Amino acid sequence: MSHNDPSPRLDIRTLAPAAHRAYLAFHTAVEGLGLERGLLELIKIRASQINGCAFCLDMHTIDARAHGEREQRIYALSAWREAPFFSARERAALAWTEAVTHIATAHPSDAAFAAAKEQFDDAELAALTLAIVAINGWNRVAIASGAVAGTYRPATTG
Numbered sequence: 807m808s809h810n811d812p813s814p815r816l817d818i819r820t821l822a823p824a825a826h827r828a829y830l831a832f833h834t835a836v837e838g839l840g841l842e843r844g845l846l847e848l849i850k851i852r853a854s855q856i857n858g859c860a861f862c863l864d865m866h867t868i869d870a871r872a873h874g875e876r877e878q879r880i881y882a883l884s885a886w887r888e889a890p891f892f893s894a895r896e897r898a899a900l901a902w903t904e905a906v907t908h909i910a911t912a913h914p915s916d917a918a919f920a921a922a923k924e925q926f927d928d929a930e931l932a933a934l935t936l937a938i939v940a941i942n943g944w945n946r947v948a949i950a951s952g953a954v955a956g957t958y959r960p961a962t963t964g
Contacts, residue, residue: 815952839933849903850941859945860955898925906938
């Protein structure tokens with residue numbers, strides 16, 4: 807498969823439907839833990855940037871815009887430390903996202919955890935961590951299966 811091939815390598819949904827449904831149920835449960843939708847989209851975009859997942863970047867930038875996120879913040883997300891338009895809570899979430907996503911090169915430090923704890927209570931930090939785990943898993947599924955960027959279509963709401 808090349809990057810120009812419009813078909814994925816593997817269709818995980820049809821080849822492993824029970825596992826796909828279970829992972830989707832995990833993702834849905836995490837989404838229901840009370841974190842702000844905009845914050846969730848920011849961490850999904852940031853983890854997907856780090857992991858180089860074009861499919862997930864396409865999906866979550868579309869979803870973020872649909873939920874009112876500004877283009878300016880999406881464009882600056884990879885340089886959030888230098889951009890003045892992210893809140894302290896968002897900065898803490900993005901730093902924790904990076905720490906958890908980069909786990910293969912360095913485990914999240916006590917200092918990174920303490921910084922996250924300044925903005926999130928224990929339940930929120932658990933939810934944030936699980937949301938980061940979920941998007942990192944989706945990134946790996948999308949990249950490994952060859953999910954094609956540009957094919958995502960959001961569910962219509964009525």
